[in-house]
Amino acid sequence: MSLAQKIQEAWNNQSKWLVFLRPLSCLYGYAFNHNKQRYLSGKKAIYVSPVPVMVIGNITVGGSGKTPLLITLVKYLRKKNINVGVISRGYGGKGPFPTIVQPTDTAQRVGDEPALIVSLTNVPMAVGANRQKSIELLLEKYPKLDLIISDDGLQHWALGRQLEWIVLDCKRGLGNEKLLPEGFLREPKKRLENSTVIQHFPVAMPNVELSMYLQVGKPYCLNESNTVFNAKQKFHVLVGIGYPERFYQSLEQCGISDLIKHAFADHYDYTVHDLKFDDSLPIITTEKDAVKIKSVLNETSMIKREIWVLPVEAVLSAACYTRLQQQLTQLNIQI
Incomplete structure (x- = not known):
């Protein structure tokens, strides 16, 4: 078992020895906030796309279900005749970046999640660590896009966005609610207060307004x-x-x-x-x-x-689609 897997197991079990990592968590929190404030204060530039951007991400390390959610939203929006494009960092891909993802591209070239997304949706998609360059390339190839969805990038402050959807795995929760590496939070839980939070449950939860589950195929x-x-x-x-x-x-x-x-x-x-x-x-x-x-x-x-x-497919509550329609209407995108 690798060190990363051992730490992941400790997070899941909320092991007591994680407290010894608290000094590193404090250092991480300071560096994270310092970097964020530099963007918010204007000391570092934020790129604003000419097309509205919706970020789908999480505040935890490890999967939360954001990629199945993104795939479901892309399919839904295209059925509603919304021209949607997707960007991603292309983690694990060798590039060169930025690049437009083709249905024939391998995960080794563009990353596993982009390869999966395009294979299932054939959506216009660009990948690369520099989100601005990815968006510029995407719009160069597909100038009539109405909306760009960013696969992850919630903590990428250089990217301006109009919408944020955060996926929260309710079975896993927030663990010990500590920042990395003592816990598995990328940023404090108060971040959930200012974004649309989609609660991910193992099964359908009719009494939870904004929720999803994964339906097995x-x-x-x-x-x-x-x-x-x-x-x-x-x-x-x-x-x-x-x-x-x-x-x-x-x-x-x-x-x-x-x-x-x-x-x-x-x-x-x-x-x-x-x-x-x-x-x-x-x-x-x-x-x-x-x-x-x-x-x-x-x-x-x-x-x-x-x-x-x-295969699994994200099934969203009706309220998720209602919220999405309201948010897009505010951006002058009519469903």
């Missing part, structure tokens, strides 16, 4: 075409996301419980060796991991075992 096989899925068989589970427990919960919803778990760091770059085991059991993984595993399969014929993918 039908598993599909990545490398075989004439196979039948059997939930009762034993699987190797490969998962390289910010909060692996959420994927394990999704598997349980499908009745998949006989598991050999292999958890990797978020955005893990798979190799052929990660797909080899001393048995012939199938593998099951997430769609985010699958875009990288698929690239490995394209480079070798050595892997003969079945590799299954469990």
Whole structure:
């Protein structure tokens, strides 16, 4: 287990030894606030896009469900004839950046989340660490966009934005409510007071106004075409996301419980060796991991075992769409 995974486990368990990291958390908090104030005071420039920007992010380290939420919103907006584009940092991608993501691009080039987003939506998307350059490239290629959604970038103060949606994983919560590295907060919880907060639950919560859950889809096989899925068989589970427990919960919803778990760091770059085991059991993984595993399969014929993918889709409460419509109307974007 890597150091990052050990700290992640300590956060999830709220281990008492994390208190020894408090001096580092104080240093992080000071540096974070100092940098933020430099932007707010005008000492550092904030880029304002000619097209409204909506940021979808979180205040915690680790997955919260923002990418499934973004994919659902993109599909919804396009059905409503809103010309939407997406930008992302392209974490894990080798570039060169900025670049327009093509449906044929690999996760190794543009990052796993951008590759997944474009493969599922075919939305115009640009990636690169410099959000301004990404937006400029996106608008150069697609000048008629009505709205740009930023995949993450909540703490990227150099990017001006008109809307902020923060996804809060309610099962995981805010842990010990401490900043990094004593806790897993990127910024204090009071940040939730000034943005639209979408509460992410394991199941539908009719009594929570702005909420979402992940609906599990039908598993599909990545490398075989004439196979039948059997939930009762034993699987190797490969998962390289910010909060692996959420994927394990999704598997349980499908009745998949006989598991050999292999958890990797978020955005893990798979190799052929990660797909080899001393048995012939199938593998099951997430769609985010699958875009990288698929690239490995394209480079070798050595892997003969079945590799299954469990898709999930964000289901939003009706109030989320009502709120979105109200916010876009204020930006003169009519749904």
